[in-house]
Amino acid sequence: MSVSTAALDPSVCAPLPVLGQDVTVPLVTGGEVTYAALDYAASAPALQRVWDDVAAYAPYYGSVHRGAGYLSQLSTDLFENSRRTVAEFLGCRADDQVVFTRSTTDSLNLLAAAIPANCQVFVYETEHHASLLPWRDAQVTYLNAPRTPGQAVETLERALADRDPYGPALVCVTGASNVTGELWPVRELAAAAHAHGARIVLDAAQLAPHHPVDIAELDVDWVAFSGHKLYAPFGSGVLAGRADWLQAAEPYLAGGGASRKVARRADGGVDVDWHTTAARHEAGSPNVIGVYAIASACKALTEAGFDNLVAREQELVSRVREGLAEVPEVQVLSLFGDDAPRVGVISFVVRGWNSSHFAAALSAEYGIGVRDGLFCAHPLVRTLLGSDPQDPGECGAPEAEPGERSLNAIRVSFGAGTPDEHIERFLRAVTELVREGAQWKYRTEDGRCVPDRGEAAQV
Numbered sequence: 001m002s003v004s005t006a007a008l009d010p011s012v013c014a015p016l017p018v019l020g021q022d023v024t025v026p027l028v029t030g031g032e033v034t035y036a037a038l039d040y041a042a043s044a045p046a047l048q049r050v051w052d053d054v055a056a057y058a059p060y061y062g063s064v065h066r067g068a069g070y071l072s073q074l075s076t077d078l079f080e081n082s083r084r085t086v087a088e089f090l091g092c093r094a095d096d097q098v099v100f101t102r103s104t105t106d107s108l109n110l111l112a113a114a115i116p117a118n119c120q121v122f123v124y125e126t127e128h129h130a131s132l133l134p135w136r137d138a139q140v141t142y143l144n145a146p147r148t149p150g151q152a153v154e155t156l157e158r159a160l161a162d163r164d165p166y167g168p169a170l171v172c173v174t175g176a177s178n179v180t181g182e183l184w185p186v187r188e189l190a191a192a193a194h195a196h197g198a199r200i201v202l203d204a205a206q207l208a209p210h211h212p213v214d215i216a217e218l219d220v221d222w223v224a225f226s227g228h229k230l231y232a233p234f235g236s237g238v239l240a241g242r243a244d245w246l247q248a249a250e251p252y253l254a255g256g257g258a259s260r261k262v263a264r265r266a267d268g269g270v271d272v273d274w275h276t277t278a279a280r281h282e283a284g285s286p287n288v289i290g291v292y293a294i295a296s297a298c299k300a301l302t303e304a305g306f307d308n309l310v311a312r313e314q315e316l317v318s319r320v321r322e323g324l325a326e327v328p329e330v331q332v333l334s335l336f337g338d339d340a341p342r343v344g345v346i347s348f349v350v351r352g353w354n355s356s357h358f359a360a361a362l363s364a365e366y367g368i369g370v371r372d373g374l375f376c377a378h379p380l381v382r383t384l385l386g387s388d389p390q391d392p393g394e395c396g397a398p399e400a401e402p403g404e405r406s407l408n409a410i411r412v413s414f415g416a417g418t419p420d421e422h423i424e425r426f427l428r429a430v431t432e433l434v435r436e437g438a439q440w441k442y443r444t445e446d447g448r449c450v451p452d453r454g455e456a457a458q459v
Helices: 048-060 070-089 104-114 149-161 186-195 244-248 288-304 306-325 355-366 378-385 420-436
Strands: 024-026 032-034 097-101 120-124 139-143 169-174 199-203 222-226 237-241 259-264 270-274 330-332 345-350 371-373 409-413 442-445 448-451
Touching (some): 048 070, 070 097, 070 237, 097 288, 104 222, 104 237, 149 169, 149 186, 186 199, 288 306, 306 345, 345 355, 355 371, 355 409, 355 448, 378 409
Parallel strands (some): 120 139, 120 169, 169 199
Antiparallel strands (some): 097 237, 222 237, 259 270, 330 345, 442 448
């Protein structure tokens, strides 16, 4: 999977309007500045278009599927039309199902609950914890971090060749790393999986907001992603793909909506006839607004011209990488090397700095929001940093004091709503912090590095 920047036309590819683009935040050194949101990999700001669509619908929402009133019928139509919009956005096949969930984590846990008995699962240690951890009831093979896309395919082929050829098998892989942003060879991995009789699920949480995802073209069996990374509000996600395992599994949640008919038996028990459609795994009153927000985001990205959005983002990626390369103390983390294609997610460490201290200074002194820690991908970050698996450091909660050796990294991430100015401010801030140091003293409080407001003196 490659991305070209040749077709970029800056005159027709402005950043998309997002919520919060005019929010100002205070600086510890005095004054205020417009907030630079560069933590898209955790949660992208909602598109203004999405928010407007949700606000327009909100007065009309009602119960879904079971209401006779006008608003219930309207909401049911909107809910099911949103399902069709997401299916089109993902290039779903005719017999694929789109199941609405709460997040990527929820989607993958749903699939983990639906895999057949004695299923063998193959997952790289490089995965986000949402992909790494759900397979608790399966026989799991954890694959070592590959150092090239070709090695990723070879590692999987060797592992699959050694498996029980008669039982079910599933491969779980990310489309774009939430740590390095690097694109994985999804189509090649899918071909390897299918050649050995296995299925494959794509964690597209970081891929879908940055790059078109086509289930049929990639030939994957399932795709999972979250609304809050696709420029929609929190609380909604998608699992889309083949229906057979989902139809054969017990409902993910038991309750209204998942059941088609419930009757008492003569012996006092209960017989349940479960749905075989996506409703089987959507028990309870659904998050109609969240689902509609995802569909609105899918439409907005498509109508804006995804190719142009991709091209503009690649210009930003190049600018960030070139700018960081000009600072010798900065080490950008990578599995596949400097030339590997990637989305707008870049992690790095700074020699002489604890990552938490550096991120805190970016926020307090420049109004820039980035992420520091292990990014819910502990094995991968520790591999990239060359640290021992037993070294301290938690996801989002670094323990080192300012100036101590960093066992974590800093992640800058951006996307369709990022202004050029935010990128330039970030690069200027990195350069100034490395060359001149922080202007303020910092301390650790509740596991986070924060400005020491008890001491007004600058350093």
